[in-house]
Amino acid sequence: MIHDQARYTREDEAVHEPLLSEKTEESVDASDASPLPDDLTRDSLTLPAPSEPEVARHYTRLSQMNWAIDSGPYPLGSCTMKYNPKFTEDVAADPNAAVHPDRSERSVQGSLELQYRLQEFLGDIGGMDAVTLQPPAGAAGELTGILVAKAYHEHHGNDRSEVVIPASAHGTNFATAATAGYDVVELPSGEDGRVDVEALEAAVGDDTAALMLTNPNTVGLFERDITEIADIVHDAGGLLYYDGANLNALLGRGRPGDMGFDVMHYNVHKTFATPHGGGGPGAGPVGVVDELAEFLPTPRVRKTEGDGGYERFEPDNTIGKVHGFAGNWLVLIKAYAYIARLGDEGLADAAAKAVLNANYLAERIDLDVPYGPFHHEFAATAGDRDAADVAKRMLDFGVHPPTTKWPEMVPEAMLTEPTEIEGKSSLDDLAEAFNLAYADTDEALSTSPNRTAAGRIDQVAAARSPRLSWQALDEE
């Protein structure tokens, strides 16, 4: 299959959609009509002033130059790019849900009940006792969880300075631990791609605040020794943190809480199908076991005694807040709607089909997959080809390529996660795109892509002399 992304050409030259500022710009005097005295106002404001039809065409044209899940396969490993059910948009757009966060409890009982129900759903799915919905993204969830762990240790007079993280973990884990003020102890991967239990034993000790673990890990492998891992961390007095990025593989078959994890975050924009929005918003609720519930951010929501209502409350030893208000509310509504739509069987089926799809696709591609048995994602290796080049060539074949060159334990990695939404024929197309690109000539690879709105982009030049605004372009 060949794919041409919307391009306009005139006499063989590409015609690009101009910047808004290149179409129409206006400068207005900001102080003239202002009731404020001149010394409290700015002089002027210069911005594009397109008509509404021009706005509509501009953004429609831009949208045509953007790949999305609804365009075709988007098997970006560790990102869980699944279909975002349309009806959840309508549920979230309910005007009665559009309330201010400072409303009194009695006037927002419906919203509080939905928050409560979602807390319960997530607690059940993760095997956790208490849940906060406040963190606005996965990394914010990580920070929340690690701050909760820190508060727990400090509360018990137990100052600890290190967080242990496997080398294969997401970069956010390392950055989160550092943001929370911890030193990072990186744990090399074992030969089978999993945590090396002996190395873990050597790494943990009195200074260990927590081990952050993704399970299945970032090449899709389940940490079979999880019980032993949990014992080692707990015996050292540390806590076990679950990174929820790969929870889609476990739905209905395994719960972090049952595996000994004490604290976890959920990526609702991955597992629970809320739209990724070109980079966000997501939401990163955090679940914890009972012993940690008193440290969660404030406020949480609970049932009031007796009257069937709902109320906000402040956990006894709360870490305070991780978002100015209540997090990404519109995203949370969509996650609730998705979970309710699938129910127990649908959630379990999502995991089953996600794992089947990854295994079937791996079977169909000509690239080696060094580690297994994997679940919802696998890291193929491009071997002596450059994974980034293979990915660029795939863009010409009507698919989005996988995550490339990560994790580093697999040379020239192509981390692939098709999710449950692709059927057999779509996976066959995806496999063909892999195989055609992988087998193509060096020249074809290095000069691709050719059918996208832009050709290969010079990253080095972009970083060497950053031009980050139309004002910067005008200065040239």
Added chain:
Amino acid sequence: MSGADGSPYAPHTDAETAAMLDAVGVADEEALFDIPDAVAFDGEFGIDARSERDIRDECSRLFGRNRDLTEFLGRGHYGHYVPSVVDHLSDRAEFLTSYTQYQPEISQGFLQALFEYQSMLVELTGLEVANCSMYDAATALGEAATLADRVRSTSGDVVLVPEQLREGKRAVLENYCAGADLTVESYPMDDGNADVDALAERADADAVMVYAENPTVRGCVEERLAAIGEVADDAGALFTLGSDVVSLAVLQEPASVGADVVVGEAGALGLPTAYGMGLGIFACSDDFIRQVPGRLVGASEDARGDRAFTLTLQTREQHIRKERATSNICTNQAWVALRAAIHAATLGPGGLVDLANDCVREAADLAERIDDVVGAAAPVHDRHHVREFAVHVDQPAAAVAEDLETRGFAVHVIGEHLLQVCVTDLNAGRADDLVAAVEEVI
């Protein structure tokens, strides 16, 4: 399809599933799971699958239980009318169902939209660099503090913030500061503005950052911004200014008063009232370009020699720099930034300035009318205001607010005898009714 009990969004027919299992060489899907029995889950969540229609009905009933109040609420979360064109364009699936532009060649559309958003913030702040979003104003403030800690050469560890600050914003800031061993301290206010003399006394070599807001949490226009900037400068501290995307259209340009960093809320455009969901602004001087948190879109060239956009300076970020990254942020508020940009484009500079000036005018008008009510005095602070202002009531404020709520109005309680009222284009049409209700209850 995968049967009545399967995921409605997994398209496999039974025959396809069988063929795929056969190709993989297993009898069923369960054989693909490598989960030891000891930790396997074979229970039930007890979540019953429902139809789309049932869920829409259920949620509609739930939200219908929220009381229908006219909100005169602000304090950091603002509702303005969002034109329909914003919904219809941002809801295009090519935008909504895409993700971070890791493959820029096939993601030029979103990249250009974010580049345009960054440019709008550059114009509004006067600073050279704006990222393409933080979660909200509070987390952006936290990121500003850690940036200040990285770029300041001295060993100071104090972040100075106004005494009147939204409590939740300060709580978030403290969580970001704790990990960097920074301490948050407040400086006093003088009739709704920063007490610059007291601030000057407090700002010594320990200060890494001085934070001020314009407008303040009580809606006051800050009158001595340049002086605050000088105090920060003299102490060798960064001057971080908090604002919002609408106020920036008319208030003093942050760069012109010496701001090094601007944080704040851009969700005042593009987002309806959304229970506090926001869009964090982060802009700064290009001195700190390699210390900025979050994603940056830059212009470059493609192999054909044409202008093209790409995420850039990624060596600052967590997926490359890990524990030495400038921030742990990955997923952000990109789609909200797209919405804010579409809204700003639709308004144009004239519309945006008008909207901001209306916020000033309407606040002054409403304050004057509430001030006419016996037992109420407004505005409490003798300042200019944007959208909102504090009101003194002789009676206990909580009781007054509760009475107003039974009459269909929501206002803030910010002190024993202090209310706060926020007026925008959305509720200005009900201002008469609010004044009448205030007259009735006090």
